[in-house]
Amino acid sequence: MVIEILAHEVAALYGEHGHQLLFEHVFKDHQLIKTSLVEEPYFVNHEVDFIYLGALSEKHQFTLLHKLLPYRERLKELIEKETTFFITGNGLDIFGTFIDYEELGIVEGLKLFDFHTIQRYQPRLNNYILGTFEGLELTAHKTQFSESFYGEDFQHIFFETQQGFGMNRQTNKEGVFYKKFYGTNCMGPFLLLNPLFMKAFLNQLNPTLPLPTNYDTLVEAYHQRLEEFKSGQYYQLTKS
Template sequence: MNIEYLFPEISGIFGDYANVKIIEKSVPNTNIYYTNLNDTPKFIFDDDIDLVYMGSMTERSQLIVIERLRKYADEISNKIEAGQNFFVTGNAVDVFCKKIVDVGDFQLDEIGSPQVDCLGIFPIEIKRDMINRWSSLWVGDYNGIKLTGLKSQFTTADYVEDIMPLFRTIRGSGMTDSGDTTREGIKYKGFRATYCLGPILIMNPIYLKTLIKEVGYEVDKTFAEDDFCEAYELRLEEYMNPKLKMRF
């Protein structure tokens, strides 16, 4: 499998890089291409990239990433329409949306206005309140597979009805605080994005195998799945306990 990790120097602040490392350990002969800020994304002009990855970043780093990718917005949109596989975690999701609007009393000095125009690939408006961070443990569902995750965000999304979520929230916070609050993430063709941050694929070995299969590969037989599954089952049992406070 060929994976391109976009901007690893700034897009992995919660250990998100472990998501590509666990795929590398799971699938034989996996190649990871690290695309830095001053590089041209490889997947835009190369059809050999099986999966594009980008992870969590600071709000200032978001501005840098948006500006680096803006000139490729049409090409990225075309690649997504053609079925290019993406896996995007944390607030990297926002980069692909329409705009970020500051709704609280604080905004970044660099912006000079309460709005950031993003790549506009998905017609979703992101509301950001940097005075109030909402964090939670999370349990969700993907086609009958239960997942556990961690969330910590200043932002929520105003969905439009024709955008499908990647996951459905069972416990914890979804991606939106209005309407159908079970919606979490974005799923469009091969594009997968979630506000869950950090090493979500390590935390969810069953979904890891499913994702790898969707991309067209199989997990190696020597992969120590039992160890990961034991930890996953214990964590799922803990997170499903109704006495456990999910949001903090």
């Protein structure tokens, strides 16, 4: 397998470095390519099996977006060919129609999915998330300066939240799930926080991939987190 981590040195905010460490372990017997922000992406001229992008600053997000714009059709081709993508945090924003930055104004996105993003520095939005995807309960966290809004007929929702907001404070619908493209504004390490989903996700990629050595501990912590999130003892910092 060939795995590419985009903008690895800057798309590592919050717990995203945990994802990179996870992939170094899981794909230790495969070709793992870490592309920097200034390099031409490996996927441009080569076949890849999996592309990952995490959260990054608004400045680096803007730079990466302009770096990827010339390769829009290649990205579309890979998505339609069912290459696996896993995109977290504001990395997802660049795949929409446009981003309305507070300081830079409206900037064209990759236009691969029908949603747009509005970025404002106030208020900062913080939530814990309890959601469901194909029968699996999901736990996650959000901390962001942006909200995204689906087009009127958008159908490719990743999951729905039972606690916390979705793409914006007026919806419980979160992220993008299309073919093998998984995208969420939830921050990393999303996979490590959801070991049952992680196991299914990795099995879909390649049934021979190893699980983390502490997988049982991750599952134990996941069930404890589910219990705590459902208990009502916590309140959301940002309400809809």
